[in-house]
Amino acid sequence: MLNQDAYTRAxxxxxxxxxxxxxxxxxxxxxxxxxAGLPNRSIETFKYSDFTALAEGAFALALKAPSPSLxxxxxxxxxxxxxxxxxxxxxxxxxxxxxxxxxxxGLAALNAAFxxxxxxxxxxxNVALEQPLHVLNxxxxxxxxxxxxxxxxxxxxxxxxxxxxLHDIGLGDAERWITQTLEIDLAANARLQLIRIQDExxxxxxxxxxxxxxxxDASIQLLxxxxxxxxxxxxxxxxxxxxxxxxxxxxxxxxxxxxHVDNHTVIEHxxxxxxxxxxxxxxxxxxxxxxxNGRIVVQPGAQKTDSEQRIANLVIGKGAEINAKPxxxxxxxxxxxxxxxxFGQLDTSALFYLRxxxxxxxxxxxxxxxxFAADALQRISWxxxxxxxxxxxxxxxxxxxxxxxxx
Amino acid sequence: MPANATFNDTQTPDSSDPLDARNLMxxxxxxxGFVTDVDSETLPPGLDEDVVRAISLRKNEPEWLLEFRLxxxxxxxxxTEPLWxxxxxxxxxxxxxxxxxxxxxxxNAPKSLDEVDPKLxxxxxxxxxxxxxxxxxxxxxxxxxxxSVSVGTTFKKKLSEAGVxxxxxxxxxxxxxxxxxxxxxxxxxxxxxxxxxLNSAVFTDGSFxxxxxxxxxxxxxxxxxxxxxxxxGQFERTLIVAEEASHxxxxxxxxxxxxDENQLHAAVVELVALDDAEIKYSTVQNWYPGxxxxxxxxxxxxxxxxxxxxxxxxxxxxxxETGSAITWKYPSCILRGDDSVGxxxxxxxxxxxxxxxxxTKMIHIGRNTRSTIVSKGISAGHGQQSYRGLVRVLPSxxxxxxxxxxxxxxxxxxxxxxxxxxxxxxxxxxxxEHEATTSKISxxxxxxxxxxxxxxxxxVSMIVNGFCKAVFKELPMEFAVEAQKxxxxxxxxxxx
Numbered sequence: 001m002l003n004q005d006a007y008t009r010a011x012x013x014x015x016x017x018x019x020x021x022x023x024x025x026x027x028x029x030x031x032x033x034x035x036a037g038l039p040n041r042s043i044e045t046f047k048y049s050d051f052t053a054l055a056e057g058a059f060a061l062a063l064k065a066p067s068p069s070l071x072x073x074x075x076x077x078x079x080x081x082x083x084x085x086x087x088x089x090x091x092x093x094x095x096x097x098x099x100x101x102x103x104x105x106g107l108a109a110l111n112a113a114f115x116x117x118x119x120x121x122x123x124x125x126n127v128a129l130e131q132p133l134h135v136l137n138x139x140x141x142x143x144x145x146x147x148x149x150x151x152x153x154x155x156x157x158x159x160x161x162x163x164x165x166l167h168d169i170g171l172g173d174a175e176r177w178i179t180q181t182l183e184i185d186l187a188a189n190a191r192l193q194l195i196r197i198q199d200e201x202x203x204x205x206x207x208x209x210x211x212x213x214x215x216x217d218a219s220i221q222l223l224x225x226x227x228x229x230x231x232x233x234x235x236x237x238x239x240x241x242x243x244x245x246x247x248x249x250x251x252x253x254x255x256x257x258x259x260h261v262d263n264h265t266v267i268e269h270x271x272x273x274x275x276x277x278x279x280x281x282x283x284x285x286x287x288x289x290x291x292x293n294g295r296i297v298v299q300p301g302a303q304k305t306d307s308e309q310r311i312a313n314l315v316i317g318k319g320a321e322i323n324a325k326p327x328x329x330x331x332x333x334x335x336x337x338x339x340x341x342x343f344g345q346l347d348t349s350a351l352f353y354l355r356x357x358x359x360x361x362x363x364x365x366x367x368x369x370x371x372f373a374a375d376a377l378q379r380i381s382w383x384x385x386x387x388x389x390x391x392x393x394x395x396x397x398x399x400x401x402x403x404x405x406x407x
Numbered sequence: 408m409p410a411n412a413t414f415n416d417t418q419t420p421d422s423s424d425p426l427d428a429r430n431l432m433x434x435x436x437x438x439x440g441f442v443t444d445v446d447s448e449t450l451p452p453g454l455d456e457d458v459v460r461a462i463s464l465r466k467n468e469p470e471w472l473l474e475f476r477l478x479x480x481x482x483x484x485x486x487t488e489p490l491w492x493x494x495x496x497x498x499x500x501x502x503x504x505x506x507x508x509x510x511x512x513x514x515n516a517p518k519s520l521d522e523v524d525p526k527l528x529x530x531x532x533x534x535x536x537x538x539x540x541x542x543x544x545x546x547x548x549x550x551x552x553x554x555s556v557s558v559g560t561t562f563k564k565k566l567s568e569a570g571v572x573x574x575x576x577x578x579x580x581x582x583x584x585x586x587x588x589x590x591x592x593x594x595x596x597x598x599x600x601x602x603x604x605l606n607s608a609v610f611t612d613g614s615f616x617x618x619x620x621x622x623x624x625x626x627x628x629x630x631x632x633x634x635x636x637x638x639x640g641q642f643e644r645t646l647i648v649a650e651e652a653s654h655x656x657x658x659x660x661x662x663x664x665x666x667d668e669n670q671l672h673a674a675v676v677e678l679v680a681l682d683d684a685e686i687k688y689s690t691v692q693n694w695y696p697g698x699x700x701x702x703x704x705x706x707x708x709x710x711x712x713x714x715x716x717x718x719x720x721x722x723x724x725x726x727x728e729t730g731s732a733i734t735w736k737y738p739s740c741i742l743r744g745d746d747s748v749g750x751x752x753x754x755x756x757x758x759x760x761x762x763x764x765x766x767t768k769m770i771h772i773g774r775n776t777r778s779t780i781v782s783k784g785i786s787a788g789h790g791q792q793s794y795r796g797l798v799r800v801l802p803s804x805x806x807x808x809x810x811x812x813x814x815x816x817x818x819x820x821x822x823x824x825x826x827x828x829x830x831x832x833x834x835x836x837x838x839x840e841h842e843a844t845t846s847k848i849s850x851x852x853x854x855x856x857x858x859x860x861x862x863x864x865x866x867v868s869m870i871v872n873g874f875c876k877a878v879f880k881e882l883p884m885e886f887a888v889e890a891q892k893x894x895x896x897x898x899x900x901x902x903x
Binding site: 300333 | 491800802815817818819820821822823824825826827828829830831832833834835836837838839840841842843844845846847
């Protein structure tokens with residue numbers, strides 16, 4: 001049963017900061033959340049991810065917290081923007097724009113009822129961001145049962161371009177519940193590289209939904225890296241709406257311990273002559289459970305679609321599990337669509353080769369595991385971020401590989 | 408309940424016995440009323456426990472089987488119809504179906520070939536089917552005394568010499584109750600899914616095959632030869648058991664389109680392979696697909712599952728699905744024995760308004776189990792086609808291996824092809840590959856064939872056959888030839 005009292009209490013605490021009209025729309029969203037509830041396994045798209053465990057919790061909104069030292073995450077040559085517990089250092093107003101069809105009505109309504117504006121980026125015609133924008137999204141919590149809800153929006157007008165990093169970091173061991181939605185609109189010829197790094201604390205339940213609407217000849221590269229969390233669900237949806245639009249959706253999920261990571265992606269070809277590429281790598285250590293569901297939809301009339309999707313998985317832990325489903329849904333005939341999924345072990349002959357060269361077994365295994373993940377890591381074009389993420393992966397993997405030597 | 412009670416009992420029924428068939432029928436409550444005489448071979452439409460009891464009584468079944476049916480029926484009542492399949496159809500009214508009828512209702516069957524739909528006859532001619540057989544397939548009420556009967560007799564003799572049991576499941580219930588009781592429902596439990604539960608409650612007939620230890624069945628078994636049991640109705644139940652080190656190849660169905668007035672087919676097929684046994688199950692399904700506008704046609708909701716129970720056993724499914732308005736079918740393998748092998752080869756064709764959601768499940772439990780999936784989907788007209796497959800590797804399945812390939816061919820811009828391959832991997836040593844492609848017939852290939860003087864329709868048929876070759880080569884020879892022709896006929900009018 002959904003703990004409506006607790007959510008109502010949290011909502012009442014939020015009320016004083018809201019304007020009159022906002023109170024009405026948000027309380028309508030809260031009621032919508034109460035009637036839709038949280039997703040459970042009987043919903044096909046949540047077959048492997050159950051959020052009902054969160055229903056009974058008495059979650060309260062997280063409060064502002066002082067900023068911890070940011071040295072560990074500060075990268076050179078970029079603009080840094082800071083969000084702590086859902087609060088921006090300098091509050092910005094939320095941008096208007098379309099709200100996409102949610103992956104789950106209940107989750108979306110919960111987010112809409114409580115969300116604070118997170119990243120709100122708008123670039124005018126032909127404006128290019130000179131430096132990457134590095135958004136540090138921290139949750140700093142020592143008391144349990146707190147929740148953070150964020151709503152981000154990126155809008156690039158015709159010909160604008162940007163590189164944005166959404167970097168989620170969890171500090172403290174307390175249990176927390178974080179939802180985030182991100183709406184992206186790319187006008188004709190706009191270009192966006194978006195990198196999301198999910199590195200939440202080990203007691204985090206998180207839902208993240210990104211939807212991008214991509215117009216004529218615009219392009220997006222979305223890279224998703226999952227390193228942390230307890231129960232994580234990402235819904236990433238790229239809608240190719242104008243002729244000649246292109247998208248790349250790539251990523252790496254590497255859960256360990258008892259983490260559950262579920263990536264659901266949708267690439268929808270709504271217009272002809274669009275190109276999409278999707279390459280994911282997945283690893284699961286210990287007793288981790290990873291889910292990948294990649295759906296490619298070609299709508300009627302989206303002729304000359306060129307789409308390719310590859311997903312490679314490595315189950316490492318004895319008790320680990322990976323469920324992968326590359327889906328194709330095709331309603332046009334003149335298309336080139338291929339997808340593939342593999343599950344395998346590290347190549348024993350490669351391992352043998354390294355051993356004959358005097359590389360100790362543990363190091364050889366780490367090297368091969370790293371090279372498996374490198375396919376995703378090397379897609380980050382900003383060198384200092386690539387180095388940062390690579391070091392993060394090596395730390396996650398453990399072992400004695402020297403990051404300096406590999407980079 | 409008197410074990411030998413039949414509907415033809417001339418004795419006055421004991422009105423105090425609530426299980427007596429006539430009382431059962433009289434006590435029926437629903438509004439449709441009870442009009443049919445109990446001596447008739449058709450039960451009135453509707454489904455409740457009395458109908459299940461009446462079917463069991465009519466078939467003179469032992470108590471345990473009635474129990475099985477009732478358990479299934481009670482479970483079915485609590486189940487909801489599955490809606491996850493990627494098919495659209497109006498809701499089915501399960502109370503408007505008659506759950507037991509004589510093998511063939513002679514009353515509305517055509518009296519001669521002249522009365523049969525000329526389109527159907529044209530198709531038969533193209534497939535090269537002899538006139539006598541055409542009559543039978545079209546359901547003409549003729550006395551079927553021709554070659555096949557004698558074929559059937561010689562064939563039965565040969566089988567019994569080898570010790571193979573091949574009969575209808577009703578016959579097997581009486582002749583070999585210990586075997587049926589041991590294996591029935593052991594692969595597809597009575598509450599497995601909505602349609603399997605429905606089938607378990609009301610199944611009327613089907614085939615039973617038992618291959619004893621070490622025997623290689625001397626011929627391909629086919630329902631085709633069991634003329635008398637051919638029209639087994641809409642709820643078939645097939646059970647094939649292969650004992651240690653035995654081998655059998657079983658063919659189901661027929662390449663010619665069958666006249667069939669039933670709307671819903673919910674069959675269950677169970678295969679059991681013990682140590683070192685091999686079962687090869689081939690299907691060519693060509694039920695009435697409905698017309699160009701999607702009016703009529705069969706709903707084919709089938710549960711097929713094989714259990715590789717012993718080490719080194721093998722189960723291979725081959726299917727060619729060209730008929731039915733809606734197909735919902737996932738022939739599966741449970742790879743329980745170490746080193747056991749599961750195979751699934753499928754060609755599914757949807758034309759006009761046909762919809763198919765078909766695929767397989769490979770459940771790897773034993774060590775070093777291997778499975779291969781090759782699925783070819785062809786969509787034309789407004790056809791919608793989905794491959795839905797599951798490969799599950801359990802922690803015990805050390806060294807499991809799977810190869811999956813599913814390709815779709817689209818003919819026309821109004822059709823759809825979809826792929827939903829589920830994989831659930833819980834063992835680090837598993838190696839899996841999944842490949843899928845979707846394309847249309849290449850203009851270059853078509854142009855090449857046309858420059859060589861090959862007509863457009865023939866060229867398309869050639870290319871489609873090439874596309875399906877990997878599956879056709881798994882079919883027994885005669886079947887493969889017919890399947891090719893069938894594909895050609897089914898695709899007529901798809902191009903140009």
